[in-house]
Amino acid sequence: MNIDAHQRFSDFIKSAGLKGTEQRAVILDAFLGTDAHVSVDDLHHIISNADKKVGYATVHRTMKLIAECGLAREVMFNDGISRFENTLDSSHHHHLICNDCGQIIEFSSKVMEIEEKRLAKKYDFEIESHHFKIFGICKSCRDQKKRNNSRTVL
Amino acid sequence: MNIDAHQRFSDFIKSAGLKGTEQRAVILDAFLGTDAHVSVDDLHHIISNADKKVGYATVHRTMKLIAECGLAREVMFNDGISRFENTLDSSHHHHLICNDCGQIIEFSSKVMEIEEKRLAKKYDFEIESHHFKIFGICKSCRDQKKRNNSRTVL
DNA sequence: ACGAAAATGAAAATCAATTTCAATACCGAA
DNA sequence: TTCGGTATTGAAATTGATTTTCATTTTCGT
Structure with missing residues (x-):
């Protein structure tokens, strides 16, 4: 499953003329490692707790990309915070x-x-x-x- | 319908030890006069356009009360803006x-x-x-x- | 009408989301 | 493999909606 997700993301990145980076890989891994609904803030904490350093803005931008390529779905409950869920668990x-x-x-x-x-x-x-x-x-x-x-x- | 709504709101206000005010009446009327999903900002504009002056914060606080007493339902679409809809139109x-x-x-x-x-x-x-x-x-x-x-x- | 308690409104604070921008990293072409 | 154009990063600033603050005003029971 995860291999497919990585492939799909890197295909998307390439076809959009973007670049593969270490941060994007870290963020995608962190996201795929969750099974709940995670906010950008949640993910940023998860990554920090794993002793990796990625800026909040980068997590935000990358999650938008992951959603754009169809690997995540952005949902909003009534608290006004966007959360992402894995679409492979459909x-x-x-x-x-x-x-x-x-x-x-x-x-x-x-x-x-x-x-x-x-x-x-x-x-x-x-x-x-x-x-x-x-x-x-x-x-x-x-x-x-x-x-x-x-x-x-x- | 509207008479009931006004009654219900004033009952709620009284039972909570709050006070009836001109502004609250204006806001409730403006809200009941809509049939769509209105944000605090929408309502504030509606009221201003009707040449009444009520502060934005008061509209916000009053809509929370109206929702609390069950006359409105607060919903959030994916744009992160709270909107209120009339619950009498159930x-x-x-x-x-x-x-x-x-x-x-x-x-x-x-x-x-x-x-x-x-x-x-x-x-x-x-x-x-x-x-x-x-x-x-x-x-x-x-x-x-x-x-x-x-x-x-x- | 008095006075305690609540409401108002303008401005400030908050909070998540988003943008800016200078420094850095990526990656294809030479 | 280096070079160089382009994208990315991250810290800080900005945005935009929501919520709070606080001095002043209003309400309403007595």
């Missing part, structure tokens, strides 16, 4: 997001895929990407709230 | 967003509602809100691209 497309703890549960749904296609046809719309996000409270946060309520009196 | 919940012209087509889908409930049960998740967003290119932008391609040579 079975997961949607998210349940806990408003309390921020936990993200990924899921896929055949029913939704079919419904989406129906809608695209209905509105004559060419789909490029899609996100179904359900915000709410996960079980463990609900349980925690119950415990707190039994202790606290307003 | 038949429309989802969006087709054109990556070219920014046009937003709203739709609702019974199939998705049912699927959503199934997923909530499956993951033991208490839903507070949800958004299905499909990004792509609308018909008119596709048509326009075709016209441009027939004129332009790379």
Whole structure:
């Protein structure tokens, strides 16, 4: 998988008249090593923690390139921070997001895929990407709230 | 409808120990008068164009209150700008967003509602809100691209 | 009408995203 | 392999939206 991703990225870099650099390789590796949704800041920390030095702006620019060549998908939840997810893991497309703890549960749904296609046809719309996000409270946060309520009196 | 909204907002204001003000009334009216997705900036312009003077920060703070009391829903597309939509219009919940012209087509889908409930049960998740967003290119932008391609040579 | 408490608005602060620019690295051609 | 044009890098500055600050004003129960 990763060999393909590297190949695809370097092909993209070449065909766009750009140059391969050590930093870009480090950033791509760091990104491919994650399986969650990472922000530029997350990646910058991951790289720094691995004792490599790449500037924040470079991480930002490179993630744009990685997204552009189709290896990453840029998504935005309701906090205004862009995050990137690996597109090679394409079975997961949607998210349940806990408003309390921020936990993200990924899921896929055949029913939704079919419904989406129906809608695209209905509105004559060419789909490029899609996100179904359900915000709410996960079980463990609900349980925690119950415990707190039994202790606290307003 | 609007009478209910005003009542609900003033009830909320009172029960939270806050105060009713002229500005809050102006902002709520401006918001209820829109049917699209408006940003704080949009609303501030709408109000200014109506020759009323309310500060930007006040619009921002009041929209947070309106959302808090359930009259508005805060949504974020991929441009990083928060927008508010009227929740009383609850038949429309989802969006087709054109990556070219920014046009937003709203739709609702019974199939998705049912699927959503199934997923909530499956993951033991208490839903507070949800958004299905499909990004792509609308018909008119596709048509326009075709016209441009027939004129332009790379 | 009084006075405590909240609201306002202009300006400043914040924060992520993005751009600038001088120094550096890449890489194809000679 | 060196050369040189071009792209890249990274620190700092900028942008643009959001959020906070704070002095002044307004609200509203008493």
